[in-house]
Amino acid sequence: MRLLLLVITLFFSLPASPAPGQALADSDLIGTWSATTPVTESEQTEVSFQEDGSVVLIREFSASPKQRLVASPSHVHKVGDILLISFSHDNALRYKLVLSGWKLRHTKVIFGTLFMYSDNVVFNGLPVSFARSAGGT
Numbered sequence: 055m056r057l058l059l060l061v062i063t064l065f066f067s068l069p070a071s072p073a074p075g076q077a078l079a080d081s082d083l084i085g086t087w088s089a090t091t092p093v094t095e096s097e098q099t100e101v102s103f104q105e106d107g108s109v110v111l112i113r114e115f116s117a118s119p120k121q122r123l124v125a126s127p128s129h130v131h132k133v134g135d136i137l138l139i140s141f142s143h144d145n146a147l148r149y150k151l152v153l154s155g156w157k158l159r160h161t162k163v164i165f166g167t168l169f170m171y172s173d174n175v176v177f178n179g180l181p182v183s184f185a186r187s188a189g190g191t
Contacts, residue, residue, distance in 0.1 A: 075156035077135040082162055083155075087184035090163075101151070101164075101184055109139050111151060123149060137166075146173055151182070162186055 089099035096116040103109055107127030114120045123141035131138045141149040148171040155164035165183035169176055 075158040078155040078157055078162060078164065080132075082157055083164070086187040087164060088187040090183045090185050091181070099182065099184075100187065109141075109151075111139075111141055111149065147171070148174075153182075 083103040084105060086100055086102045089097075092099060094115070098112075098114045100112045101109060102112075107130055109125045109130055111123040111125070112120065113123075121143060123143055125139045125141050129140040135154050137151075137153045139151040139153070141151070143149060150169040150171070151166065152169065153164050153166035155162065157163075163183065163185055165181075168180045168182050170178040170180075
């Protein structure tokens with residue numbers, strides 16, 4: 055009897071399983087997202103998904119000029135729940151942002167890798183994660 059009581063008590067004291075997250079819909083992305091884990095303390099990064107399908111990436115460092123990169127809708131590709139966004143910074147430097155994300159109730163998160171290319175050769179890949187910016191939609 056004590057064993058049965060112990061088992062029942064343990065069963066009801068276990069935390070409930072968390073509700074599973076869902077993949078973000080295209081409409082969930084619209085708006086501005088800020089980096090939650092900057093690569094350096096002096097970096098501020100934002101990504102904005104526009105209604106027309108274009109994407110704007112802004113990278114700002116305290117000691118360098120702001121980079122504002124725009125990917126037209128033709129440079130934004132979706133494969134399942136993965137986004138591949140290609141940006142050109144200048145003739146030699148390109149970026150590819152590979153993202154996925156999830157939502158759970160009122161929380162939405164996107165994360166992935168920012169790949170950097172010089173003369174069409176990848177030279178760096180930085181992990182990135184973003185949350186909805188304050189005042190973002």
